[in-house]
Amino acid sequence: MTTTTAPPAASTPSGAADPGRPYRRSPLTWIREHLLAAITVVVFVFMLAPNAVILWMSFNQPIGKFDYDWNRFSLSAWKNPCATNEMCHSLGLSVEIGLIATLVSTALGTMIAFAMVRHRFKARSGINSLLFLPMAAPEVVMGATLTALFFNTIGPGSLGFWTITIAHIVFCLSYVVVTVKSRLAGMDPTLERAAQDLYATPLQTFMKVTLPLVAPGIGAAALLAFALSVDDYIITAFTAGNMETFPMYIWGSVQRAYPAQIDVIGSLMLICTMAIIALSQILGRARNARR
Amino acid sequence: MSSNDVLGRGTGGDLRLAGLTKRFGSFTAVDHLDLTIPQGSFFALLGASGCGKTTTLRMVSGLEAPSEGRIFLGDDDVTERKPHRRPVNTVFQNYALFPHLDVYENVAFGLRRRGIKDVKQQVADMLDLVELGHLARRRPSQLSGGQQQRIALARALINQPQVLLLDEPLGALDLKLRRQMQIELKRIQTEVGLTFVHVTHDQEEAMTMADTIAVMNSGRIEQMGSPADLYENPGTTFVANFLGQSNLIPGTVEGVRGDVVTVTAHGQRLTLPADRCRTDTGAVILGVRPEKVRLAPAGSALPPGVNALAGGVVSDASFIGVSTQYLVRLPSGEELAVFEQNTGCEIQRPGTEVVVHWDPSQSFGLDGSQDIEAGADLDEESAA
Ligand SMILES: Nc1ncnc2c1ncn2[C@@H]1O[C@H](COP(=O)(O)OP(=O)(O)O)[C@@H](O)[C@H]1O
Ligand SMILES: [Mg+2]
Numbered sequence: 001m002t003t004t005t006a007p008p009a010a011s012t013p014s015g016a017a018d019p020g021r022p023y024r025r026s027p028l029t030w031i032r033e034h035l036l037a038a039i040t041v042v043v044f045v046f047m048l049a050p051n052a053v054i055l056w057m058s059f060n061q062p063i064g065k066f067d068y069d070w071n072r073f074s075l076s077a078w079k080n081p082c083a084t085n086e087m088c089h090s091l092g093l094s095v096e097i098g099l100i101a102t103l104v105s106t107a108l109g110t111m112i113a114f115a116m117v118r119h120r121f122k123a124r125s126g127i128n129s130l131l132f133l134p135m136a137a138p139e140v141v142m143g144a145t146l147t148a149l150f151f152n153t154i155g156p157g158s159l160g161f162w163t164i165t166i167a168h169i170v171f172c173l174s175y176v177v178v179t180v181k182s183r184l185a186g187m188d189p190t191l192e193r194a195a196q197d198l199y200a201t202p203l204q205t206f207m208k209v210t211l212p213l214v215a216p217g218i219g220a221a222a223l224l225a226f227a228l229s230v231d232d233y234i235i236t237a238f239t240a241g242n243m244e245t246f247p248m249y250i251w252g253s254v255q256r257a258y259p260a261q262i263d264v265i266g267s268l269m270l271i272c273t274m275a276i277i278a279l280s281q282i283l284g285r286a287r288n289a290r291r
Numbered sequence: 292m293s294s295n296d297v298l299g300r301g302t303g304g305d306l307r308l309a310g311l312t313k314r315f316g317s318f319t320a321v322d323h324l325d326l327t328i329p330q331g332s333f334f335a336l337l338g339a340s341g342c343g344k345t346t347t348l349r350m351v352s353g354l355e356a357p358s359e360g361r362i363f364l365g366d367d368d369v370t371e372r373k374p375h376r377r378p379v380n381t382v383f384q385n386y387a388l389f390p391h392l393d394v395y396e397n398v399a400f401g402l403r404r405r406g407i408k409d410v411k412q413q414v415a416d417m418l419d420l421v422e423l424g425h426l427a428r429r430r431p432s433q434l435s436g437g438q439q440q441r442i443a444l445a446r447a448l449i450n451q452p453q454v455l456l457l458d459e460p461l462g463a464l465d466l467k468l469r470r471q472m473q474i475e476l477k478r479i480q481t482e483v484g485l486t487f488v489h490v491t492h493d494q495e496e497a498m499t500m501a502d503t504i505a506v507m508n509s510g511r512i513e514q515m516g517s518p519a520d521l522y523e524n525p526g527t528t529f530v531a532n533f534l535g536q537s538n539l540i541p542g543t544v545e546g547v548r549g550d551v552v553t554v555t556a557h558g559q560r561l562t563l564p565a566d567r568c569r570t571d572t573g574a575v576i577l578g579v580r581p582e583k584v585r586l587a588p589a590g591s592a593l594p595p596g597v598n599a600l601a602g603g604v605v606s607d608a609s610f611i612g613v614s615t616q617y618l619v620r621l622p623s624g625e626e627l628a629v630f631e632q633n634t635g636c637e638i639q640r641p642g643t644e645v646v647v648h649w650d651p652s653q654s655f656g657l658d659g660s661q662d663i664e665a666g667a668d669l670d671e672e673s674a675a
Contacts, residue, residue: 190383190385191387191390193349193374193387194383194387194388194389196353197374197381198375198400198447198450199405200375201404
């Protein structure tokens with residue numbers, strides 16, 4: 001290591017600190033320079049505090065049925081995450097519905113996004129606004145409407161797993177379309193022309209150029225769809241019949257009991273999400289480093 | 292077709308466009324193009340922005356279906372053939388390098404799509420040709436504009452297409468790099484011997500690089516020929532103004548005697564060779580390039596047989612070293628541009644009365660019914 005000698009004071013631009021004398025700045029400057037950092041910290045605390053509380057309370061040994069007040073540290077909830085049979089069953093149901101809804105809505109939504117961006121057809125702008133409707137409509141209205149629809153088509157007795165799944169696909173679809181569409185719209189169409197020009201068949205063009213370039217958008221859309229489906233309460237409650245998904249279980253348990261295991265599941269979800277994000281970043285960095 | 296390979300690459304031959312037309316709705320972007328581009332030539336399609344150059348290239352590469360007309364490669368009619376089945380490659384206007392692939396994979400893309408497994412040697416050779424072998428593992432976003440341009444070229448050339456289409460390949464580069472790449476491109480074309488169809492709006496670029504230039508205007512070919520041909524003997528006011536600079540003087544044909552056409556303009560008699568005059572009666576536009584025009588002090592003796600316009604006054608003189616550029620105002624109010632080589636002759640001050648004169652064989656005559664200003668403003672626009 002070589003040390004660089006400081007240039008003579010005369011050549012430093014005015015305002016730069018002179019190492020010989022303590023440099024005084026007005027407190028206003030200090031505030032201005034640190035305001036952004038301070039606000040950032042406050043916002044992060046605001047956003048992350050609930051998560052921290054969940055993690056914290058998951059290690060609680062609650063007195064009674066409600067894990068609301070800190071009693072003492074315990075691992076018992078973590079050792080036995082399925083507090084009741086219903087809880088893990090409802091969680092399994094939510095994940096199952098979430099996976100199916102994600103798969104179907106991502107596949108369908110991606111295709112719709114391609115159609116909307118790549119093809120000019122008559123009803124295009126009309127369909128575009130219709131796609132926004134499920135996002136814009138209040139969930140209660142959507143839920144009530146869907147119940148009415150299912151009642152009048154397949155009958156009241158049929159509410160359950162498939163009606164929840166269909167309802168979830170319906171509202172996830174809009175989000176998938178919007179997410180994939182924005183990625184597609186930002187893609188240079190000459191890239192696909194270039195691929196065709198370089199002897200790629202339409203299928204090869206899609207697999208080698210279009211898909212890799214749109215993949216991040218599709219991935220983001222799938223994650224969003226899964227998150228939306230797993231945590232939906234309102235529409236699910238309308239279409240569930242006598243099924244109980246995880247959000248419904250939690251909502252119900254607030255009235256009966258609130259075991260620490262709910263916080264364990266919440267923490268696990270949080271940890272999984274962060275692990276996925278960290279993994280994707282590590283992979284991305286490794287790929288960059290390889291060049 | 293028996294001698295053709297998988298791409299239908301024939302034994303070679305010219306690229307021929309016959310009545311090629313493209314309409315977008317009621318707008319005709321390319322209008323009945325008839326062109327033959329000889330195999331192995333460096334052909335430039337020159338025209339202002341929006342005249343239909345890119346559309347023409349897209350039809351040749353198969354990325355756009357023509358509304359009418361046919362495209363032939365040698366004896367093969369390729370009009371209906373899909374782009375990936377044509378032995379034609381393109382260097383796109385914005386390069387269109389694949390951002391998710393590195394330089395090596397970009398260059399290898401065409402070979403891999405044709406099922407060639409061992410691409411290593413070819414890619415290395417091609418990267419050497421464009422002198423970028425050391426950047427093989429970079430992503431396109433990590434390259435400069437000039438480097439991206441050369442990768443785009445390598446990616447197309449590696450396939451040894453029958454025709455290479457270049458869509459304003461140097462348009463995004465700064466002037467110095469552009470001049471350098473012009474020489475480079477010309478070298479590569481000579482080396483590989485493929486047919487290059489080079490689209491540009493820069494007339495200087497077209498002139499320095501191409502064997503043949505087609506000047507395009509509003510979807511039509513105005514004129515086609517060698518650079519010297521187009522410059523010395525433009526066929527329309529558009530070509531005369533778009534390619535370099537021209538003095539265009541409206542006049543009337545007085546008569547044709549033998550191979551000499553006599554014209555009156557501003558009350559003075561001028562002549563030009565009949566084979567350089569595109570009309571033989573009525574209104575004519577007589578043109579002469581500024582560097583062919585000489586100045587003489589008023590009243591001095593002129594060489595016999597020259598075309599002369601008397602009564603001019605120098606309105607502007609700018610000395611730029613190798614030459615002096617004059618503007619001479621004629622009594623009619625018209626201004627002529629005169630470039631005089633710096634061969635030691637005296638510089639005429641503004642206000643001096645002069646006679647402008649030139650060798651009649653250096654004039655050209657155009658149909659007088661055209662817009663005399665056509666193409667003039669476009670040239671300035673693209674030069675800027
Ligand atoms: N897909 C299209 N739809 C409608 N008009 C188009 C389309 N592509 C090109 N044009 C029009 O055709 C004309 C020629 O375009 P282009 O071939 O790109 O010109 P150039 O490459 O010479 O600048 C332009 O006026 C352009 O607006
Ligand atoms: Mg263009």
